[in-house]
Amino acid sequence: MKETMVIASPLGNIRLHAEDGYLLSLQFTEDPEDLGTMDVFLLEVKSQLDAYFQGDLKIFNIPVALGGTxxxxxxxxxxxxxxxxxxxxxxxxxxxxxxxxxxxxxxxxxxxxxxxxxxxxxxxxxxxxxxxxxxxxxxxxxxxxxxxxxxxxxxxxxxxx
Incomplete structure (x- = not known):
């Protein structure tokens, strides 16, 4: 199931897209904060991003799915x-x-x-x-x-x- 969330960060809002426990997209956006359905996976991504921006996380542990060539x-x-x-x-x-x-x-x-x-x-x-x-x-x-x-x-x- 595809999930979307817009979170706040020190550098502006970030739109997260995920599907089946994989992060598909993380992009800065002008859209307002919207935690959506409070998806557990996206809340974990948010938690890691918060720790990164606080200087407490140096390596992300987030499963990603990449398209592209x-x-x-x-x-x-x-x-x-x-x-x-x-x-x-x-x-x-x-x-x-x-x-x-x-x-x-x-x-x-x-x-x-x-x-x-x-x-x-x-x-x-x-x-x-x-x-x-x-x-x-x-x-x-x-x-x-x-x-x-x-x-x-x-x-x-x-x-x-």
Whole structure:
């Protein structure tokens, strides 16, 4: 059964879609908060997101179901390997996929990530360290990186949350 919930977060409301105990989508939205039918699975997702935004959770334990192409899925799984508080470039991801010339394709796939925050596409930055492209808005990408690096002295994104 498909379930939907809109929750509040420090970065604005988030729409969650799930089916049969798998998270299908997590996107920022302007829609008002709506806890829907109070689905147990989505309440657990909300709980983990709350802990993440408080700085108490570094690794999500949420079953996800991904659509997309085979290449997109490979990119998202590689992005998911980037540790909390760390970043990688589009080029590094392309090289890890044995497709060093696929930098733009990696960027395109990263931009289509259906499960923001949980699959941490915000951790992907340009080769020069610049922030570019984020479906939730660049200001949110910066805030997510700041949240994750706040305990890392010298990190260029540790500006506070």
């Amino acid at each position: 085979e290449f997109q899925q490979k990119v998202w799984m590689e992005v998911n390997k980037i540790p909390y508080g760390k970043t990688a470039s589009y080029q590094q991801i392309a090289k890890r996929l044995d497709s060093p010339k696929a930098v733009r394709a990696v960027g395109g796939a990263n931009g289509l990530n259906p499960i923001l925050v949980v699959i941490p596409c915000h951790r992907i930055i340009s080769q020069t360290g610049e922030l570019n492209g984020y479906a939730g808005g660049l200001w949110r990408k910066l805030k997510l990186l700041q949240l994750e690096s706040r305990d890392q002295p010298g990190n260029p994104y540790s500006l506070g949350f």
